[in-house]
Amino acid sequence: MSTFYRELSIQTQGGGDVIDLSDALMQLVKESGIRNGQALCFVRHSTAALTTLEHEPGLLADMKAVFERLAPAGAEYEHHKRWGDHNGHSHVLAAIFGPSVGIPIVDGRLMIGTWQRPVLLDFDVAPRQRSVSVQIVGE
Numbered sequence: 645m646s647t648f649y650r651e652l653s654i655q656t657q658g659g660g661d662v663i664d665l666s667d668a669l670m671q672l673v674k675e676s677g678i679r680n681g682q683a684l685c686f687v688r689h690s691t692a693a694l695t696t697l698e699h700e701p702g703l704l705a706d707m708k709a710v711f712e713r714l715a716p717a718g719a720e721y722e723h724h725k726r727w728g729d730h731n732g733h734s735h736v737l738a739a740i741f742g743p744s745v746g747i748p749i750v751d752g753r754l755m756i757g758t759w760q761r762p763v764l765l766d767f768d769v770a771p772r773q774r775s776v777s778v779q780i781v782g783e
């Protein structure tokens with residue numbers, strides 16, 4: 645069994661930005677040489693999250709509407725009073741969606757569905773440079 649580690653550095657626009665990580669992850673699987681195992685992806689920020697979804701404009705608009713319903717940007721957050729950074733909703737959404745996604749690798753391929761894409765969600769209020777840790781374990 646071997647392990648392979650890389651960090652993806654990703655520029656986002658914030659505000660519920662959804663970035664498709666499929667191509668970058670497939671490239672890392674290839675680079676790792678690991679044919680069977682799993683890829684654990686973890687975003688190292690408290691206002692961003694990872695999940696999977698169908699990356700098409702209709703759903704992306706739906707997701708933005710759901711983000712706003714779940715944790716409205718204009719609502720009152722205790723976090724604002726303590727820190728004054730006005731991203732309480734960003735932290736709440738990041739916690740709900742969670743920081744990680746694990747994907748099986750079989751015969752050198754990520755075992756994602758036909759329309760399923762691993763994505764980075766950035767909920768913060770301004771553009772950011774994000775780091776996603778990717779650890780691939782297998783043989």
Ligand code: ZN
Pocket residue numbers: 723727729730731732735
């Ligand atoms: Zn904050």
